[in-house]
Amino acid sequence: MKNSGTFKITAHGDREIVITRIFDAPRQMVFDAYTKPELIKRWLLGPDGWSMPVCEIDLRAGGKYRYVWRSDSDGREMGMGGVYREVVAPERIVVTEVFDEAWYPGEAVDTIALVEQEGKTTLTQTILYNSRETRDAVLKSPMQTGLAASYDRLERFLPLQGREALSA
Amino acid sequence: MAAANHLDATFAALADPTRRAILARLAKGETSVMDLAEPFAMSQPAISKHLKVLERAGLISRGRDAQRRPRRLEARPLRNATEWLEMYRQFWEAQFHRLDALLQDMQTEGIGKRAKRASNASQKARRIARLAQIPHRAKNACSE
Numbered sequence: 001m002k003n004s005g006t007f008k009i010t011a012h013g014d015r016e017i018v019i020t021r022i023f024d025a026p027r028q029m030v031f032d033a034y035t036k037p038e039l040i041k042r043w044l045l046g047p048d049g050w051s052m053p054v055c056e057i058d059l060r061a062g063g064k065y066r067y068v069w070r071s072d073s074d075g076r077e078m079g080m081g082g083v084y085r086e087v088v089a090p091e092r093i094v095v096t097e098v099f100d101e102a103w104y105p106g107e108a109v110d111t112i113a114l115v116e117q118e119g120k121t122t123l124t125q126t127i128l129y130n131s132r133e134t135r136d137a138v139l140k141s142p143m144q145t146g147l148a149a150s151y152d153r154l155e156r157f158l159p160l161q162g163r164e165a166l167s168a
Numbered sequence: 169m170a171a172a173n174h175l176d177a178t179f180a181a182l183a184d185p186t187r188r189a190i191l192a193r194l195a196k197g198e199t200s201v202m203d204l205a206e207p208f209a210m211s212q213p214a215i216s217k218h219l220k221v222l223e224r225a226g227l228i229s230r231g232r233d234a235q236r237r238p239r240r241l242e243a244r245p246l247r248n249a250t251e252w253l254e255m256y257r258q259f260w261e262a263q264f265h266r267l268d269a270l271l272q273d274m275q276t277e278g279i280g281k282r283a284k285r286a287s288n289a290s291q292k293a294r295r296i297a298r299l300a301q302i303p304h305r306a307k308n309a310c311s312e
Contacts, residue, residue: 025271043266
């Protein structure tokens with residue numbers, strides 16, 4: 001896809017992860033794709049081989065949402081949910097997130113900001129963990145396994161980090 | 169306590185291009201300080217300064233040979249940092265590829281406009297039929 005190159009993910013400060021990405025679509029459309037269950041279910045499917053049988057959203061400050069993903073192969077489920085703190089269509093969403101079987105304490109706060117320019121939309125998504133300890137726990141026990149980097153991959157990854165401006 | 173602090177130190181150490189180049193070199197095996205300095209137009213004290221930062225971050229350690237003063241890569245902190253970001257990267261990249269496809273569909277099909285109006289039953293049925301297919305198609309597209 002032509003916008004893959006615009007994808008950036010950075011560790012920011014002690015507690016944040018920041019994701020940026022440009023989409024070839026007007027802001028309202030990206031906002032809809034982020035907030036309408038029938039649209040979310042078409043892209044936020046989780047890892048390969050998973051689907052999203054549950055996606056419920058009450059899109060207003062104080063409203064709740066609930067996502068459940070299911071593994072096609074063994075039926076395992078992974079659920080998460082939270083509460084919207086701020087909804088400013090079509091430009092900004094602040095929402096909490098907690099996984100059902102959270103491997104870290106507390107909840108994270110997601111801030112999604114959309115900026116449109118010449119028909120393209122820049123997404124900036126900031127995930128803020130509630131404490132250093134929480135991030136600590138996330139680091140110790142990643143949500144997906146099987147990504148152990150070999151020395152080879154490590155080497156290939158190094159030059160890339162310059163481009164991606166790892167430290168913010 | 170340690171993991172988050174270490175991660176900060178790791179990211180700070182990785183922020184410099186010379187230090188990344190040193191690590192890339194060490195990924196091939198233990199190397200003396202002199203050999204490490206060679207490809208860079210830098211004095212040995214300047215290289216030693218970079219090595220100290222890398223050492224403090226736990227990214228490299230010293231080999232036994234006191235004469236050659238070799239350094240070697242310590243994979244774990246780097247792996248922790250890269251694995252973590254790599255995991256997020258892969259996850260989101262796959263999601264965003266699908267979102268690209270969806271946004272394109274929305275533009276060609278005018279779903280955005282249609283969603284504003286009250287959609288009639290037949291449109292809804294067609295959309296549901298499409299929902300059933302798209303995840304499968306997108307999954308295949310993103311699987312390589």
